[in-house]
Amino acid sequence: MPAMVPSPGSPADGPHGGGVRYGPALALLASLFFMWGFITVINNTLLPHLRSVFDLNYTQTTLIESVWFIAYFVASIPSAKLIERIGYKKSLVIGLLVMAAGALGMMLAAAIPSYGVTLAMLFIIASGITLLQVAANPYVAVVGKPETASSRLNLVQALNSAGTMLAPLFGAYLILGRSKGGTAEVGTVLTEAERIADAQSVILPYGLVAVVLVILAVIIARFPLPAMGSANSRAAKEERKHLSLWSHRNLVFGIPAIFIYLIAEIGVANLFVNFVSQPDIANLTHEQAGRYLTFLWGGMMVGRFAGAALMQRFDAAKVLAVFSVGAFVVMIVTVFAHGPIAMWSLILVGLFHSIMFPTIFTLGIKGLGPLTEEGSGLLVMAIAGGALVIVQGWIADTYGLQTSFLLTAACELYILFYALWGSKATRALPEPVPEANPSRAPA
Numbered sequence: 001m002p003a004m005v006p007s008p009g010s011p012a013d014g015p016h017g018g019g020v021r022y023g024p025a026l027a028l029l030a031s032l033f034f035m036w037g038f039i040t041v042i043n044n045t046l047l048p049h050l051r052s053v054f055d056l057n058y059t060q061t062t063l064i065e066s067v068w069f070i071a072y073f074v075a076s077i078p079s080a081k082l083i084e085r086i087g088y089k090k091s092l093v094i095g096l097l098v099m100a101a102g103a104l105g106m107m108l109a110a111a112i113p114s115y116g117v118t119l120a121m122l123f124i125i126a127s128g129i130t131l132l133q134v135a136a137n138p139y140v141a142v143v144g145k146p147e148t149a150s151s152r153l154n155l156v157q158a159l160n161s162a163g164t165m166l167a168p169l170f171g172a173y174l175i176l177g178r179s180k181g182g183t184a185e186v187g188t189v190l191t192e193a194e195r196i197a198d199a200q201s202v203i204l205p206y207g208l209v210a211v212v213l214v215i216l217a218v219i220i221a222r223f224p225l226p227a228m229g230s231a232n233s234r235a236a237k238e239e240r241k242h243l244s245l246w247s248h249r250n251l252v253f254g255i256p257a258i259f260i261y262l263i264a265e266i267g268v269a270n271l272f273v274n275f276v277s278q279p280d281i282a283n284l285t286h287e288q289a290g291r292y293l294t295f296l297w298g299g300m301m302v303g304r305f306a307g308a309a310l311m312q313r314f315d316a317a318k319v320l321a322v323f324s325v326g327a328f329v330v331m332i333v334t335v336f337a338h339g340p341i342a343m344w345s346l347i348l349v350g351l352f353h354s355i356m357f358p359t360i361f362t363l364g365i366k367g368l369g370p371l372t373e374e375g376s377g378l379l380v381m382a383i384a385g386g387a388l389v390i391v392q393g394w395i396a397d398t399y400g401l402q403t404s405f406l407l408t409a410a411c412e413l414y415i416l417f418y419a420l421w422g423s424k425a426t427r428a429l430p431e432p433v434p435e436a437n438p439s440r441a442p443a
Contacts, residue, residue: 038163062393071126073384098128161301253422254364259385303354327352
């Protein structure tokens with residue numbers, strides 16, 4: 001990728017003009033958004049697969065995803081400190097290599113096979129993704145005009161959704177489609193030999209993922225990214241005495257908004273295959289249901305492109321409010337309807353969920369100024385809310401899978417509250433400015 005260069009005579013992409021073009025840097029970051037979306041959603045086809053291999057109940061199945069999101073809680077603050085110490089470029093490379101190591105470890109877990117090793121390797125992969133998130137999300141938000149930050153992050157997140165849309169096809173074909181548990185009728189009991197064979201079906205897909213991650217790490221290592229600039233450095237200790245993250249209402253309520261939204265998104269995605277496979281919903285095999293998952297993530301991609309366009313004309317918080325109402329309505333339909341209506345209403349929630357994470361994120365860091373890095377670290381830490389999907393697993397075991405989606409509907413109501421009141425900034429500091437000279441980027 002060519003270095004970022006001034007573009008005389010063209011509109012400035014940076015927040016303060018100067019004719020600087022940040023397109024190449026954003027395009028490179030978009031590839032990262034694609035990859036972590038792709039890898040995260042492979043879990044949605046992996047979970048029903050592991051449920052068959054290890055004969056897990058819903059609580060044990062969602063525990064796998066809980067471990068994944070606990071990594072966000074554990075790794076977010078260390079990631080922010082690592083970025084401060086070695087810079088964005090090296091941190092991104094390290095994040096990709098950590099993910100590649102975890103993917104190789106998944107091959108080992110499949111060869112044994114081992115439920116415990118699987119949990120450990122998923123934790124490692126998620127820790128690498130956390131490092132990428134802490135670096136990339138605030139970078140995209142500040143490279144450009146502050147008033148269009150939500151639009152810009154939604155646009156790049158659409159590439160994340162492209163990865164999530166393709167991942168179910170990849171997983172359905174290379175994992176569920178090549179396993180006995182994925183192609184058999186729901187309720188089929190596997191023999192010990194069949195379980196071992198099914199476990200080993202994940203060796204090839206995770207091997208391919210590891211190769212792609214290493215290649216991407218090499219590409220990023222060879223091409224410089226523009227520095228964030230001195231305005232993004234952590235404030236000096238004396239200055240910090242007069243600055244507080246907790247005086248910013250949009251951040252204080254944004255952290256639980258991210259936390260609660262992740263419970264909704266991950267609960268839908270993780271239980272989708274099991275839900276639509278039920279006889280009174282769509283009566284599909286897990287392999288067939290995995291293909292329908294593509295429509296859920298495809299709706300998120302379409303919604304983010306649409307959201308990016310809408311936020312060029314309308315206030316981001318108002319758009320978020322409309323989408324949260326839509327999500328609540330379709331989840332209520334999912335809980336009380338049956339047959340194809342229930343399946344398609346669950347698919348439709350992807351469209352309404354689409355803009356929630358990037359919009360909450362940009363509203364949450366708005367006006368933080370030199371505290372942007374710390375605030376973004378806390379928002380990424382809140383992704384750990386996905387770990388509480390185990391609560392929905394418990395509700396599904398206790399009261400029924402369909403009833404468990406009432407939890408999702410309740411989550412949408414908090415997002416509506418955040419959009420209407422919690423996101424209003426109460427104190428604004430000078431916006432961070434990216435360094436225009438790529439030669440000054442961290443090595």
